[in-house]
Amino acid sequence: MAAHYLSVEQVEMTFETKGATTNVLHEINLSVQRGEYISIIGHSGCGKSTLLNIIAGLTESTSGAVILDGKEVNAPGPDRSVVFQNHSLLPWLTVYENVSLAVNKTFARSKSKAERHEWILKNLDMVGMSHALDKRPAEISGGMKQRVGIARALSMEPKVLLLDEPFGALDALTRAHLQEEVMRIQDELGNTVIMITHDVDEAVLLSDRIVMLTNGPSARIGEILDIDLPRPRNRIELADDPNYNRYRQEVLRFLYEKQRKVENLAERRGKTAPASATKKVRA
Numbered sequence: 001m002a003a004h005y006l007s008v009e010q011v012e013m014t015f016e017t018k019g020a021t022t023n024v025l026h027e028i029n030l031s032v033q034r035g036e037y038i039s040i041i042g043h044s045g046c047g048k049s050t051l052l053n054i055i056a057g058l059t060e061s062t063s064g065a066v067i068l069d070g071k072e073v074n075a076p077g078p079d080r081s082v083v084f085q086n087h088s089l090l091p092w093l094t095v096y097e098n099v100s101l102a103v104n105k106t107f108a109r110s111k112s113k114a115e116r117h118e119w120i121l122k123n124l125d126m127v128g129m130s131h132a133l134d135k136r137p138a139e140i141s142g143g144m145k146q147r148v149g150i151a152r153a154l155s156m157e158p159k160v161l162l163l164d165e166p167f168g169a170l171d172a173l174t175r176a177h178l179q180e181e182v183m184r185i186q187d188e189l190g191n192t193v194i195m196i197t198h199d200v201d202e203a204v205l206l207s208d209r210i211v212m213l214t215n216g217p218s219a220r221i222g223e224i225l226d227i228d229l230p231r232p233r234n235r236i237e238l239a240d241d242p243n244y245n246r247y248r249q250e251v252l253r254f255l256y257e258k259q260r261k262v263e264n265l266a267e268r269r270g271k272t273a274p275a276s277a278t279k280k281v282r283a
Contacts, residue, residue, distance in 0.1 A: 004067075005034040005192060006055070006160060010264070011064035013050055024050055026218040028064070030211060032160075035190045039203035041251065042213030043258065047162055049198045051213075055194065056080050056162050069159055078106045081153035085165040089137045089152075096146040099152045101125060106156045123155040124148070127181060143174035154185070159202035163195035167202065176235070179205060187232050200255070204247045205235055212254045222258070225250055 013025040024047040032038055040048050050137055053059035057068050057076040066073040068080070089098050089245050099120045107116055124130050127147040137145055153161055163182075167175040179202060186193060186206075197203050207227050214222040227247055229238065238244040 004031040004035075005069060006030075006194075007031040007067040008051075009065045009067065011051070011054060011061045011066070013047065013054065013059075014062045023218045024218045025054075025061075026214060028221060030224075032192060032194065032223065034192055036208045037186055037193045037206055038209050038211060039195045039197055039207040040211045040213065041200070041203050041255070042219065043215050043255065044198070046145070046213045046216045046219040050195050052082075052162055052164050052194065054145045055160070058082070078156045079159040080162060081156050081158035081160075082162045082164065083146070083149045083153050083166045086261050087137070087142075087149040089106060089145055089148060091137050093132050095124065095129060095140070095148050096120060098137075098148055099155050102152045103155050105120075112233055119155060120201075123151040124152065126185060127151045141174070142170055143178060146170065146178060150182070150185075154189070154191070159192065161191050161193045163193065165196050165198065168198065175202075180235075182206065183231075183233060191239065200248055200251045203251060204208055204229075204244060205233060205238065209250060210247075212251065215258050223254055 008028055008030040011025055012023070013029040014021050014023045016022075022281065028051060040051065044050055050059060054061045055073065057066075057073045057080060060074075073080070090101070090108050090233075092107075100116070103111075103120050103123075107119070111119065121130065121133075124133065127150050129144065129151060132140055132144065137148075140148075150166070167178050170178065181272050183206060185191070195203075195206065204227060209227060210225045211221055212223045212225065213219045225247060229241070229243060229247075
């Protein structure tokens with residue numbers, strides 16, 4: 001078996017708040033192969049984004065380690081690009097300039113100016129944004145902004161592409177279009193992708209494996225579901241696929257069981273379940 005490309009090893013995360021210690025993540029262990037598409041799903045407040053930030057090097061874990069391609073992750077780096085739900089584009093720069101900023105920083109020494117220019121154009125063309133090079137973020141739609149954010153992330157040639165609910169703020173039609181784009185790009189480039197999502201259908205459609213976190217505090221990996229569906233995938237064809245629907249039901253079962261556990265505990269204590277645990281997942 002090939003060596004793991006990315007390993008999350010015994011990661012723990014605690015926060016100090018008002019004199020109390022809250023354990024957010026407990027004994028997180030996850031191995032990812034090169035080219036895999038992994039989705040992490042769970043109820044709000046369980047620590048999904050915290051885990052992604054640890055992998056990105058944006059947050060330091062309390063203990064444990066993240067190993068990427070044989071090297072420990074200790075800080076942010078161009079080998080891990082992040083696309084957030086908020087596109088995070090610089091509003092005073094054009095579409096071209098936003099991607100150029102990342103490319104020039106990453107490849108200042110390894111690519112000539114002409115090569116960097118062609119690379120920027122190639123990545124914007126890949127996400128269908130060649131027509132808007134001179135537009136500023138305020139002049140394009142939310143879906144287009146996310147396309148630019150994806151182009152910027154891919155332009156750095158990361159070893160791992162990290163997606164933190166990248167389609168969560170978009171309308172259903174735009175979300176579906178971007179899911180199709182991400183599938184096409186991943187099939188073409190073979191990127192290693194880790195995505196946070198609340199959307200069960202999105203997780204099953206895009207993923208090779210779905211990592212399901214238990215509710216916090218002290219969230220851990222409850223189950224990992226292998227998605228054995230052929231690629232390239234077509235959402236229309238999969239709608240009637242019994243395996244697709246079986247995977248979907250497996251994820252929903254896990255999430256609803258965890259939710260019911262929280263509600264039962266709250267009932268025994270005579271309290272309502274925490275708001276962070278009751279946010280509905282998108283089924």
